[in-house]
Amino acid sequence: MVKKGKNTNNSETTVDRTQYYDITMNILFAMVSEPYYLLHFLTFFSYFSIRFSTSQLFSPEFAGHLLRRELQALLAFVTLAVVKMVKEETWDGFVADMLLFAKIFLVGISLVVDYHLALWFMFTFLVIYVFTQQPPYMGLGSTAQLTPLQLETLLTEGGTSRFWLVEFRSLFSSTCISTSRVLPELSITFSNKNISFGVIDLGLFPNTAARFGVSIGIPDQLPTFILFENAEEVSRFPEINSVTKASDITKKRLCRHFELDKHLLDYVGGR
Structure with a gap:
């Protein structure tokens, strides 16, 4: 009897791992294949490139201030993500909300660095909005x-x-x-x-x-x-x-x- 229970738990764990793997692969595939997600990913990634390539130009006081603001933004973003994950019924809605929050926090942090950088990110997001759109759900259904x-x-x-x-x-x-x-x-x-x-x-x-x-x-x-x-x-x-x-x-x-x-x-x- 105990062995059967263990086998059942192992099979459920295997199914859960398979589902998480499928979801992860679908996300990675969408990021590469869909211009909407790819352009957003490249834009967010560009901040880190700019941040680390110019860090030597910051004074120690400003670098510490910027790091505190980044950690606060990250904590706020994670909190909102957890709340939305509980409330949202669809994955598409969750992704749309997370991208919106990420844009707001990115522009806010960019204002701390330099307002020209914030204007650049706002212009980039406007271009993405004009020329691409979030793809609709194309999964199973009748x-x-x-x-x-x-x-x-x-x-x-x-x-x-x-x-x-x-x-x-x-x-x-x-x-x-x-x-x-x-x-x-x-x-x-x-x-x-x-x-x-x-x-x-x-x-x-x-x-x-x-x-x-x-x-x-x-x-x-x-x-x-x-x-x-x-x-x-x-x-x-x-x-x-x-x-x-x-x-x-x-x-x-x-x-x-x-x-x-x-x-x-x-x-x-x-x-």
């Missing part, structure tokens, strides 16, 4: 990438699914990027013959927004999730004329709002 014509066909002519939960989003929206894994992960659990999941990119089809009552102005309502039943809208989140934050879009909240548990039970029960 979500269909739809065009407006495909959605109209599915809703009007019918198909294999009685219900369609569709996310209207734009990859130009940081909120949509940070929440892009929510619907695919829900689809893994709740997709069946009665309910299907789809995504329409309003950045590619902006005219579709007015057709479904989604605001893409300022402020926008992206992402918007709409549940259809036999071509009729059943419910949506957020409601019309209301704006939501990325922190409001969680798997638990969407599951409760659209009663996904009930739809799954109805399917299992043959209703």
